[in-house]
Amino acid sequence: MQPASVYEAIGGMETFDRIVAGFYAQVREDDLLGPMYPAEDWEGAEQRLKWFLVQYWGGPQTFSERRGHPRLRMRHAEFPIDLRAHDRWLELMSNSLEDIEEETLPPAYRAMLWDHMQRVAVMLINRPV
Numbered sequence: 001m002q003p004a005s006v007y008e009a010i011g012g013m014e015t016f017d018r019i020v021a022g023f024y025a026q027v028r029e030d031d032l033l034g035p036m037y038p039a040e041d042w043e044g045a046e047q048r049l050k051w052f053l054v055q056y057w058g059g060p061q062t063f064s065e066r067r068g069h070p071r072l073r074m075r076h077a078e079f080p081i082d083l084r085a086h087d088r089w090l091e092l093m094s095n096s097l098e099d100i101e102e103e104t105l106p107p108a109y110r111a112m113l114w115d116h117m118q119r120v121a122v123m124l125i126n127r128p129v
């Protein structure tokens with residue numbers, strides 16, 4: 001039987017947990033991105049990104065329930081996102097995706113996740129490059 005969603009096809013919540021955990025472990029240590037994130041709420045930030053990705057790819061709609069409409073451009077307006085920050089975000093996320101073995105995240109699905117992240121990231125640039 002075909003999986004009902006990308007979310008299911010790549011292992012559901014457990015895989016998204018790993019993607020965001022791997023990403024945030026690097027963000028915490030990052031000189032450029034680290035200071036932008038709320039030092040007192042790393043766990044919350046991790047959850048919000050996970051809810052968003054899970055919802056987008058067909059999993060539980062927790063993001064909408066807890067956060068409402070994504071409005072990502074508006075929610076990122078306070079953070080200085082120039083080309084460097086954009087590149088760094090994608091670099092750290094790419095590292096995290098690379099850490100998930102192919103049996104769990106086959107290349108075609110990885111490419112779908114990656115394409116979406118790239119499209120969102122470029123849309124969030126809000127400072128001159």
Ligand code: HEM
Nearest residue numbers: 036037045048049052067075079085086089117120121124
């Ligand atoms: C382009 C570089 C990016 C930077 C520098 C950046 C930075 C941030 C920061 C500092 C936060 C606040 C953390 C929090 O308290 O939740 C945040 C939130 C968030 N980001 Fe990004 N982000 C970037 C790209 C992205 C991309 C590509 C996505 C989606 C694929 C994304 C999705 C989110 C979501 C869903 C939230 C939580 C929104 C909320 O519920 O308030 N971000 N981001």
